[in-house]
Amino acid sequence: MNTDNDDSKQNGTILILSSDSAHHSQLKGILGDTDLKLQHADINGLFEHDITLHTPDLALLDYSTPQNPQSPTPYQLLKLSEHHFNVPALAICEATETNRITEAFQAGFQDVITTPFRKEEVHARISAHLKFCIQHQELIEQQERFQKLAEATSEGILIHDCGIILEVNQALLNMIGYEYNEVIGMDVITLLTPESRDSARTHFKANAEHSCKLFATRRDGIEIPIIIQGRCMNWKGANIRVVAVRDISLQSFIDREQQTLSAVLGEKDHFGSLVGRSRIMKKVYENILRSAITDSPVIIYGETGTGKELTARMIFEKSDHHRKCFLPVNCASIPDHLFESQFFGHRKGSFTGADYNYQGYFEQAQGGTLFLDEVGELPLPMQAKLLRILEDHTYTPVGSHTTAHADVRLIAATNKNLHDLERQGKFRSDFFYRLHVLSIDLPPLRARKEDVPLLVIHYLKRQTESGRNHAIDDLPAPLLEQLNEYNWPGNVRELFNVLERYLITKEVRLDTHTNNGQPIDESLDFLGAGTPLTVAMERFEQYYIHKVLAHHHGQKNKTAEALQVNRKTLYKKLIKYSSQPK
Known part of the structure; x- marks a missing residue:
């Protein structure tokens, strides 16, 4: 077998034992671009001891839903495979058959590949176990020499x-x-x-x-x-x-993979600081663990209030590498002219006002993780400067002639679609593909309403444990039902704010006005009130300008760019609306 790390050059023979020839065809299609050789044999033939095959490097044994009561148990499959070949064995199970996956691990299978097959997962798992075989063989040869x-x-x-x-x-x-x-x-x-x-x-x-x-x-x-x-x-x-x-x-990689499966199959109602046991959240937990076993960049997508920074911290906490520091940075709050100094640092005297040496974010986070929140707000020149860090892990502080090495793991987050920004020319393609190695999509709360009761319990329990006055153990059933029916445009953050208000005032006020199922900002209450068109258009322009300005933290240059108007036009409109109610 070739020890090259490129999966496309991986050599070896894989035996697929299955009564379903479709699995062999599917795997053949997935692995067809590699140098791996596939053999297929019927499970019943293995039981009848009538198969003659070359010894493979890895065995994949089908343990999906049985067709009849006489189908073998995972323990029987594993023992027969060991008797015939004595090579590592992986079970093939349906992703929804959680009990069968558990049985496979209990029987002693080294790993599980789930169906429907996913190309990336199949390549990663097979490559990992073939590499394990290579290391095992090298160990044997070492022991013979020494x-x-x-x-x-x-x-x-x-x-x-x-x-x-x-x-x-x-x-x-x-x-x-x-x-x-x-x-x-x-x-x-x-x-x-x-x-x-x-x-x-x-x-x-x-x-x-x-x-x-x-x-x-x-x-x-x-x-x-x-x-x-x-x-x-x-x-x-x-x-x-x-x-x-x-x-x-x-x-460690294999242990992490098994830990991932355990997290997905578990019935816990939380994962670290993240709360929820819905199927979509278990997928998030799985992706967190997969991201934690590597130092590759990660991009976290999610609406405001879905917990992007919590997710980034979970990746950091579960990682074996870069254990020193977690440094969050809000990209939208950094002025263009201070970007290099903030990220790369500067040396005393390098510019007016540089009265001392300053350690930039990369130096502060050395050996740790740098979390770039709202990365979609970075202007193109800043993206170009960060690209070098991702490519060769080096940077130069302002005013210095010495290149520094960045031993920093990057995790980014955004509530925007970077694919769309890339197509619009607002996000560099090279920066996007360097950053978008691994991705995690955080669901909005409206997509996992079954987790609302758990989030409520979690919040109330946290308040009780903190010794807070007026803390309570649960909510009245009608109120909990009202929370379950709400669409939560502000997601978990809005839910916790509503609960905070309830503990203080014993009142809950939810904006139930919706537009196609989505909440309407109360500032747009004129839309359905018979307002004349010219007035409505002016009110909407006023509302939208202030909303974009707030999103960019009052930075008028970025606001004008987002609105695609020049700065003079923006200033005129701000003056015009400054004397009018918003």
Whole structure:
């Protein structure tokens, strides 16, 4: 098999055991652009011991809804597969058959691929497990070469004396990206992240032989999770320590995938700070976990009040990497002329008013996550400047001649459709595709009204636990029914504001005026009141200008650009309407 990371160059043989030939055809279509070889066999043939196939690298066993009571259990399928081939086995289950997915994991399947098949998921899961097979095979070969050290090693070996590296094997060099001559004589502690060094010193000082999970830093700056295990031995007349090092990045990936499925199948009514157990919210939880296992950029779409920053924080909290800092930035509030200074920092004396060195957002968030809220509001020149960060992870502070490295994970959010902005020429295509690696769509509250009671309970419970006066345990049934029927244009934020008002005044006021099922702003109450056309048009223009101005936080340049009028026209209209009621 080829170890190239490009899935299109992945080699290997996959056996599909299924009584349904349609699954084989579908997978053949999905994997047809790769170098993978597919074999198909009927499950009944496996039971009758009458199949003759070459040993595959991976087995996919169909455990979708059975056609008859005699269909095999997942345990029977797995044991027969192990008897015939002894290779990793993945179950094929229908996405809606949650009980069967649970049974498959309980039986011992390494993973589950759900139907209807999704191309990205099939490629990712098969690639991950084939890579796992490759690493397993490499481990076997290592153990054959280093039989005397077999008990101490899994993938990499280093020998040190009081922390000074004396010897390493090639597997460790591949893992950390260094050359042999670079690491000999190095202090082993310098290969670890700062957070892991104290734990490692304690581990080495105690001559502990149990395993210890740490984080190492590759030569290119990437952090990788490792497990070390050491033993003392006599080598060349000295008592030295042999340390086995195992990269568990892939295992962490698989664990995350299984954690994702557990979250989707679970019956919990919340996920961290996010509340809801509707199907659409479980999909959000799944995407959060998938985003957390990588450092790739993420874009979060959602209306105002749906919890975009909460979602970004959940990704940050669930991530193994970039654990240091979460820095939220509102892109709409940054003036154009301060953009470079705010993001990249500046050096003292670089411009008038630069009386001291200033650390920009990228330096403040170093080793952490930078959350770009309202990223759709960024002007094109600013997008171009951020593009370089996404491409080569470097930037230059204002007034500096030295390039800095940005070890920062970017998460962005917007309530706009970036596809539409791109087509309109308001969002750079290159910036869009660099940013849009992973995406999460947050549903509006009106699309998951079954979660309203849970959100109400969550809010009231939080107020009670905080010791707030006038806190209550629940709402009257008629009031809860009224909340369930409302469309919630302001989403969860509006719901919590309504509950806050209720705790203070014991009154609930909801705007029930709707236009095609959508709420109407009370400022437009003249629309259905028989107002003359000329007056209505003027009232609407006044309303709309102030709404856009408020959206851009009073920035008249951005407001004029959004309205597609020149600044002089905008100023005239603002003066005109300043003496009129809004």
